[in-house]
Amino acid sequence: xKILVPVKRVIDYNVKVRVKSDQSDVDLTNAKMxxxxxxxxxxxxxxxxxxxxxATEIIAVTVGPKACQEQLRNAMALGxxxxxxxxxxxxxxSLQVAKLLxxxxxxxxxxxVIIGKQAIDSDNNQxxxxxAALSGMPQGTFASExxxxxxHVLVTREVxxxxxxxxxxxxxxxxxxxxLNEPRYAKLPDIMKAKRKPLDVKTADELGVDLTPRVTTxxxxxxxxxxxxxxxxxxxxxxxxxxxxxxxx
Amino acid sequence: xxxxxxxEHNNHxxxxxxxxLITAANKMGDxxxxxxxxxxxxxxxxxxSEIDGVASVLVADNSVYEHQLAENxxxxxxxLASDYSHIVAAATTTGKNFMPRVAxxxxxxxxxxxxxxxxxxxxxxxxxxxxxxATVQSSDAxxxxxxxxxxxxxxxxxxxxxxxxxxxxxxNQVSEFVSEEVTKSDRPELTAANIIISGxxxxxxxxxxxxxxxxxxxxxxxxxxxxxxxxxxFVPNDMQVGQTGKIVAPQLYIAVGISGAIQHLAGxxxxxxxxxxxxxxxxxxxxxxxxxxxxxxFEALPELEAGL
Numbered sequence: 001x002k003i004l005v006p007v008k009r010v011i012d013y014n015v016k017v018r019v020k021s022d023q024s025d026v027d028l029t030n031a032k033m034x035x036x037x038x039x040x041x042x043x044x045x046x047x048x049x050x051x052x053x054x055a056t057e058i059i060a061v062t063v064g065p066k067a068c069q070e071q072l073r074n075a076m077a078l079g080x081x082x083x084x085x086x087x088x089x090x091x092x093x094s095l096q097v098a099k100l101l102x103x104x105x106x107x108x109x110x111x112x113v114i115i116g117k118q119a120i121d122s123d124n125n126q127x128x129x130x131x132a133a134l135s136g137m138p139q140g141t142f143a144s145e146x147x148x149x150x151x152h153v154l155v156t157r158e159v160x161x162x163x164x165x166x167x168x169x170x171x172x173x174x175x176x177x178x179x180l181n182e183p184r185y186a187k188l189p190d191i192m193k194a195k196r197k198p199l200d201v202k203t204a205d206e207l208g209v210d211l212t213p214r215v216t217t218x219x220x221x222x223x224x225x226x227x228x229x230x231x232x233x234x235x236x237x238x239x240x241x242x243x244x245x246x247x248x249x
Numbered sequence: 250x251x252x253x254x255x256x257e258h259n260n261h262x263x264x265x266x267x268x269x270l271i272t273a274a275n276k277m278g279d280x281x282x283x284x285x286x287x288x289x290x291x292x293x294x295x296x297x298s299e300i301d302g303v304a305s306v307l308v309a310d311n312s313v314y315e316h317q318l319a320e321n322x323x324x325x326x327x328x329l330a331s332d333y334s335h336i337v338a339a340a341t342t343t344g345k346n347f348m349p350r351v352a353x354x355x356x357x358x359x360x361x362x363x364x365x366x367x368x369x370x371x372x373x374x375x376x377x378x379x380x381x382x383a384t385v386q387s388s389d390a391x392x393x394x395x396x397x398x399x400x401x402x403x404x405x406x407x408x409x410x411x412x413x414x415x416x417x418x419x420x421n422q423v424s425e426f427v428s429e430e431v432t433k434s435d436r437p438e439l440t441a442a443n444i445i446i447s448g449x450x451x452x453x454x455x456x457x458x459x460x461x462x463x464x465x466x467x468x469x470x471x472x473x474x475x476x477x478x479x480x481x482x483f484v485p486n487d488m489q490v491g492q493t494g495k496i497v498a499p500q501l502y503i504a505v506g507i508s509g510a511i512q513h514l515a516g517x518x519x520x521x522x523x524x525x526x527x528x529x530x531x532x533x534x535x536x537x538x539x540x541x542x543x544x545x546x547f548e549a550l551p552e553l554e555a556g557l
Contacts, residue, residue, distance in 0.1 A: 016511075017377040017378075017380040017381055019381050026376075026381050095353065095356075095358050095359075120377070121376065121377055122376055123362065123374075123376050123492075124359070124361045125361055126349035126352070128349075129347070129348075129349035129350050129353070130349045130352065131353075132319075132350065133323060133349070133350035133351075133353035134353050138421070138423040138424035139346075139350075141319070141345070141346050142342060142346075144486070154427065158342070158486050158487070159342040159429075160342045160343070160438075160440070161259070161431045161432060161487065162429060162431045162432040162485070163487075164426070164429040164430075165426075165427040166425065166427060167426075168423060168424050169424075177493075178480075178493055179479075179486055214387060214388050214389050215360070215387050215388070216386045216388070217383055217385050218371065218384040218386055219384045220376070220381050220383050220384075221381070221382050222381065222382070223379055223381070223382050223518075226518055226536075226537045228535060228541075229538055229540055229541065230539075230541070231530075231535070231540075231541045231542070231543060232540055232541070234542075235542065235544070235549050235553050236552075236556065238524065238540055238542050238553070241540055246522045246539065248444070248501040248521070249468070249501070249557075
């Protein structure tokens with residue numbers, strides 16, 4: 001079984017994001033970029049399934065400018081067999097990414113697509129679900145456990161009230177939540193080997209997907225700041241303040 | 250045109266998120282219709298009909314909708330979509346699960362996690378874990394929107410809107426419910442609570458969360474946790490408050506032994522009053538707290554409980 005893993009290049013999660021003074025966007029100049037953390041979990045899960053003998057080949061896909069190939073190489077260093085880069089000038093909207101992925105699913109026929117539940121830049125949490133709908137596949141979102149059994153996959157999902165387990169018929173889309181696994185670090189020899197793994201470059205035109213945006217960003221502003229309040233010296237003083245000043249008790 | 254709101258419920262009880270969605274939906278279009286999809290959910294439909302600002306309630310009551318599987322619900326909502334300018338659901342794990350499928354079936358984008366409605370086509374939503382706020386305009390004919398319920402006030406009740414049945418049945422052969430582990434608790438849900446007391450890594454282990462529970466029971470509060478406490482295995486993930494967990498905005502949020510990582514702040518900084526108890530005076534949580542107490546939580550918590 002093949003596994004397809006989409007990965008996204010995003011600002012590193014440790015970097016403090018700043019908004020440009022003209023309110024057009026956030027300022028990513030010289031910011032450290034990395035693989036989206038939920039995508040790292042997706043890569044790790046795919047590699048574990050290959051190590052268990054469930055998967056035979058792992059293909060990573062990324063959509064975006066040329067620099068995104070760095071994240072494909074990272075994924076290969078972690079155990080992905082080959083990469084596909086859909087090159088475009090900027091990062092398309094989720095629906096368009098889902099359409100591109102649907103085309104690649106048609107071409108590659110993976111048994112499983114494992115995808116991060118959301119990217120930490122746009123925070124949309126959409127692409128996997130959209131891909132599932134476009135490709136007519138069932139979905140197991142926000143997964144904390146994935147067990148492949150023959151023609152099915154059992155997905156335990158993190159839902160608001162607790163956990164839910166679904167049985168999906170393959171091919172299926174699984175989106176990763178935080179507790180699914182703890183991603184490994186790439187070893188130096190694997191980083192070297194990754195440079196020689198196959199990497200195909202495609203365009204949206206070749207795949208027949210229109211990338212005209214549907215959403216216009218009118219402005220991007222910093223969030224309202226919250227001023228630090230006061231320090232109290234004792235639990236008694238805290239209780240008095242909460243009762244008499246804040247009136248929340 | 251009218252707005253279709255997907256009711257958040259568990260087949261027995263309508264969740265308060267729905268009341269907040271109605272407030273948001275009334276800023277988008279002329280009339281608000283509520284869809285209740287579930288199994289043996291007539292009681293939920295009645296509760297929905299009582300919300301002010303609801304013009305009518307549609308009920309799709311069938312066993313295929315019992316677990317609100319994304320595959321079935323998205324087809325159901327898609328089948329109703331042509332009558333509406335907007336389709337709205339809560340940005341809960343239910344809404345996040347099926348709504349992007351609806352958008353894809355309609356060939357439109359989805360606007361996720363909306364915190365304010367500027368006009369029928371312009372919405373405000375946080376990006377980069379809440380470190381930036383984007384105002385976005387959609388050119389699509391139908392707007393598919395998930396709403397962060399905590400950003401809106403709940404609509405009042407006292408209405409009696411008409412209720413009608415939707416007979417359409419969408420089942421699928423590829424996705425099947427197996428089991429669920431529902432966290433049992435007599436305390437309010439995190440996203441509905443007026444008061445929340447949360448513990449972080451400073452709690453040291455899961456057993457010490459009992460100290461928070463004692464206080465929560467006296468206050469009628471919910472108990473939450475930081476991602477650090479979840480990652481350390483102290484408590485289950487459904488207690489997590491933060492960008493990757495639940496986004497809350499209670500009247501009072503008490504953070505105990507929580508340092509205040511950006512991703513936690515993103516989940517609670519809209520709370521009305523924030524209290525921080527931490528022994529490290531430099532902890533970033535104090536920068537957002539209205540009232541900070543630098544103290545050993547193992548001494549402060551028993552005193553707090555006794556003082557309530």
